[in-house]
Amino acid sequence: MSNVIIYSQNDCPPCTFIKNYLTEKNVDYTEKNISLNSTYRNEMIDYDAFATPFILLNNEPMYQIDMDKINAELNIE
Template sequence: MNQIIIYTQNDCPPCTFIKNYLKDKGIAFTEKNISHTQYRNEMIDYDAFATPFILLNDEPMYQIDMDKLNDTLNIK
């Protein structure tokens, strides 16, 4: 099973897009809003400074790569 963690922030259109996309496809994910210091620090530990930051099976995605997401998650 794939593990997806999305680091987000409030008022972030790309964050909303990717969350809605995955929900529409029935893909489960964990959201970590960086308004919480713990989650912000976790994200910074990956040298990520922009949202959405995605961990896909523990592999960092610093920008949304729809082809990689679709291939990894077997979305047609």
């Protein structure tokens, strides 16, 4: 099973897009909203990520939305 963590923030259209996409495809994910929790922001910065959405896909950092990689890793057709 894949492990997906999405670091997001309020009023972030790309964050909303990827969360909606994964929900539609019945992919479970953990959301960490940096607007609500500074600990999540610090976790993100530890990966040298400074923009949302920042995605950890099976513990591999994804600094921008790469739909081909997401679909391949999660076996989405």
